Amino acid sequence: MTEMKKVPAIRFNKFADDWVESELDSLFSKIKNAFVGTATPYYVNEGHFYLESNNVKNGHINRNNEVFINDYFYKKQQDNLLHAGDIVMVQSGHVGHSAVIPSELNNTAAHALIIFADKKRELCSYFLNYQFQTDISKKEIASFTTGNTIRHILSSDMKKFKVLLPGVTEQTQIGSYLQYLDKLISLHQAKVNKLTNLKKAMLEKMFPKDGADVPEIRFKAFAGTWEKKRIGDVVECYSGGTPLVEVSDFYGGKIPFIRSAEINSNSTELYLTEKGLKNSSAKLVDIGNVLYALYGATSGEVGRARFCGAINQAILSIIPNANYDAEFIMQLLKRLKLKIIGTYLQGGQGNLSGAIIKDLNILFPSFNEQVKLGNYFQNLDKIITLHQTELEKLNNLKKACLEKMFV
Numbered sequence: 001m002t003e004m005k006k007v008p009a010i011r012f013n014k015f016a017d018d019w020v021e022s023e024l025d026s027l028f029s030k031i032k033n034a035f036v037g038t039a040t041p042y043y044v045n046e047g048h049f050y051l052e053s054n055n056v057k058n059g060h061i062n063r064n065n066e067v068f069i070n071d072y073f074y075k076k077q078q079d080n081l082l083h084a085g086d087i088v089m090v091q092s093g094h095v096g097h098s099a100v101i102p103s104e105l106n107n108t109a110a111h112a113l114i115i116f117a118d119k120k121r122e123l124c125s126y127f128l129n130y131q132f133q134t135d136i137s138k139k140e141i142a143s144f145t146t147g148n149t150i151r152h153i154l155s156s157d158m159k160k161f162k163v164l165l166p167g168v169t170e171q172t173q174i175g176s177y178l179q180y181l182d183k184l185i186s187l188h189q190a191k192v193n194k195l196t197n198l199k200k201a202m203l204e205k206m207f208p209k210d211g212a213d214v215p216e217i218r219f220k221a222f223a224g225t226w227e228k229k230r231i232g233d234v235v236e237c238y239s240g241g242t243p244l245v246e247v248s249d250f251y252g253g254k255i256p257f258i259r260s261a262e263i264n265s266n267s268t269e270l271y272l273t274e275k276g277l278k279n280s281s282a283k284l285v286d287i288g289n290v291l292y293a294l295y296g297a298t299s300g301e302v303g304r305a306r307f308c309g310a311i312n313q314a315i316l317s318i319i320p321n322a323n324y325d326a327e328f329i330m331q332l333l334k335r336l337k338l339k340i341i342g343t344y345l346q347g348g349q350g351n352l353s354g355a356i357i358k359d360l361n362i363l364f365p366s367f368n369e370q371v372k373l374g375n376y377f378q379n380l381d382k383i384i385t386l387h388q389t390e391l392e393k394l395n396n397l398k399k400a401c402l403e404k405m406f407v
Helices: 071-076 125-132 134-142 157-161 168-205 274-278 326-335 338-344 354-360 366-403
Strands: 017-022 027-031 048-053 089-092 098-099 114-118 162-165 226-229 235-239 250-258 282-283 290-293 302-304 309-311 316-321 362-366
Touching: 027 157, 048 282, 114 157, 114 168, 114 338, 125 162, 125 168, 162 290, 168 326, 168 366, 235 354, 250 274, 274 326, 290 326, 302 326, 316 354, 326 366, 338 354
Parallel strands: 250 309
Antiparallel strands: 017 162, 027 114, 089 098, 089 114, 226 362, 235 316, 282 309, 290 302, 290 316
16 A cells, blocks of 8 residues: 655644555454344343443533443454443444544443454554544445444454554654543533533523512522513613615625524624615614614514614614613523414414513612622623634634644
């Protein structure tokens, strides 16, 4: 076999050697299928963890769903048991997803996975696992995938799969760096999940449940029952409109034109001219206005305007009267989203209207308690957004590394 030598766009200092192409069959003594038959008769509530394809996703092993097998079936899998450092790959369904077996899953049995085991030479398993996650590898695997409804790959095809390898020291450094990125990503994702769950719980506990007029949890110094009000009686509301799209000089100006999918965005892709605004029913909103999405897939979404701009008929702008807090109303409408959609939209399809929102009867505490609650949830949102932003940066960094650090 003629060796093809290449180098990546980015690499760590001190490494200069060319990468060498190799078939996986030359790297592993065993590339074979784990058990692929019916295992359900051997499932038990407590027993040996059975690694299945749904546990292997995006380069990692998860145990979100666990299946266990009995001793009898486990012993029958002795020749196919996984060992720390082996690589597994999904062979049916979301094919090509792979993961490295950690030490805590040594001697685990597996189902419907391709196993890469018994290395013929020194290799970094994590390096190969990340190489499988690159776009080039994904496209190559997709090229020999079969099946229309359920996709499949064969272990025999993976034996011929070609990878490009540097020396093992460089492999290890790349693998370790990407593992470090993955740990940071996992930490921020865990924080986002924890804070999101906290907010969800607090929205339930800090607002009165159906039939109650006081919340389960309350800030100190606040007492007394909440008072029911019709939203239309405590706010001013208006919707906008859309300038004629066939009139070119209505568009391309300097006035941001906010659409329903952009009510929680910091920018918009469409701009109106002064002429377009004046010759349509589009209406201007100020920073801080509560924006409620009435139409289509975003129905029920709510946010605060982050910049001045114009709105169309798919958005309801809500401006609270004196002694009513905008942030409190926005958070309250967020909490009621599913209830509103379930009540007024059949199967989640269709449109809401300004009249529906104005006719909602809502419990309100005193203005000071509204402000306290609004600020609390606003701060939670800010912290969640910070972690989400960092998470997005890390995911983008990892994506760039997978593109630039591999050939």
